[in-house]
Amino acid sequence: SQTIHQWPATLVQPVGSPLSLECTVEGTSNPNLYWYRQAAGRGLQLLFYSVGIGQISSEVPQNLSASRPQDRQFILSSKKLLLSDSGFYLCAWSRIIQETQYFGPGTRLLVL
């Protein structure tokens, strides 16, 4: 069966510090991968998606970037965090050409 991991589970960072959140998927190959952000009281906003190694598409302009160095690894980064980067970050995966997405446990980020 497939599993998706995210770490860390929670993170408190000062404004201006760098960020690296990691997501890995097990039990499948060549998945589509996604990063979402969920701000308090709001829905899910798709930030990035990837259809393969090194292939990243951004949905919205922002202070964040994503990378996919390996088939089942997806990383969300920032060089300098802003207060507005606080939120709950969710990674998800889906099979190629399949519409159902499966979500990881999430990382709660608080920028102070």
Place this chain on the structure above:
Amino acid sequence: AQSVTQLGSHVSVSEGALVLLRCNYSSSVPPYLFWYVQYPNQGLQLLLKYTSAATLVKGINGFEAEFKKSETSFHLTKPSAHMSDAAEYFCAVNRMNTGFQKLVFGTGTRLLVSP
């Protein structure tokens, strides 16, 4: 462009009462529709999905949803609420983009269940 609207950011029911969470969609093509549930501080879990087969879709934990094209709706129901159903529920519709499918989520409905 595909989108979903969830009516009511909060819904309160008593344990044992009917649960009805509303979702209306907008789509220029036959949609795939989803309901996800999120428990506090957790990721999203798929409850059920509609992919143009049967219009009444049964999901996990006793939930079901009915696709009504004439009403552009995909409301989520459960005959009898349990305390464990308290969570946030998200409706989503797929969005095609040059052959790659993405999901567009509603803003969510928080279900509160009282004893």
